[in-house]
Amino acid sequence: MTTPRDLLIAAIDMAGSRHLERGDLSLALAGAEVIDLLGAEAIGLDDDRIVPAHPPVMDDRLLNEAASSLVRQPPYESVDDWLWRRGRGLSTVYLAALEEEGQLTREHRPRWMPARTSRTVLADSPARREAADRWTSGEPVLAALAAAAGIRDKPSDDSPDVSDGAVATVLAALDDALRDLAFQRQRRAIDEAAFDNVWRGE
Structure with missing residues (x-):
């Protein structure tokens, strides 16, 4: 399994207890891809520039x-440009891949339930168990990505740090991108509220 897939599986497992923004998750998945490409020596970083190998x-x-x-x-x-370009709609791409591979299934509610709809649940698979093992081990990179995406709380001061400098650069760029996205959401909400007030004559 890969870091993006492990991150998505963790997000799905935690979906009932956390409100996750799809845009945040997509950016985090793009960051996870960079980290795995670094690990595979498919890329290197020159300052914050992604240099293909x-x-x-x-x-x-x-x-x-x-x-x-x-x-x-x-x-x-730059890592920042990559996050915005590659991250656009990336959570949907990864969800579709998991469903295509049989990692996700549709759980149908019984006929007698008032709102009979289906929801997507994780299949009991080796991939899910591997992701769960990595999650419970507190592996620093996955923990940092999950915290950035809002899947878990920020690591405590005594949590192990990410020791790889290139990975730390990616995580810092991800934090900056997520702050920018949060600012954009806030500004959009303010603009929409102002527009509503105009129509109400306030």
């Missing part, structure tokens, strides 16, 4: 797609 063929289709979409001409792409 000769990527190995990876077992994961979506990571291969991510590697193939890298900007391969100088001055290359």
Whole structure:
């Protein structure tokens, strides 16, 4: 399994207890892809620029797609630009992949229930168990990504730090992107409230 998939599985498992913003999750998934590409030595970082290497063929289709979409001409792409470009709608892409692979199933409510709808649930699979093991181990990278996306609380002061400098750069860029997204949401909400007030004559 990959870090983006483990992150998404954790998000689905926690969906009942947390309000998650899909945009936040998509940005975090894009950050997780960069981290896995670093680990596979498919890329390197020059300051905050993603420098492609000769990527190995990876077992994961979506990571291969991510590697193939890298900007391969100088001055290359910053991590921030990657997060916004690659992250657009990425949670939907990963959800579709999990469903296609049988990792997600539709749980149908009984006929006698008032609002008979289906919801998506995780299948009991080796991938889910592997993600759960990584989650419960408190692995620092997954914990940091999950905290950024709102899946879990921010790590405490005594939590293990991410020791890899390149990974820390990606996580810092992700935090900046998420703050920017939160600001955009807040500004949009203020604009919409002002527009409503105009129509009400306030």
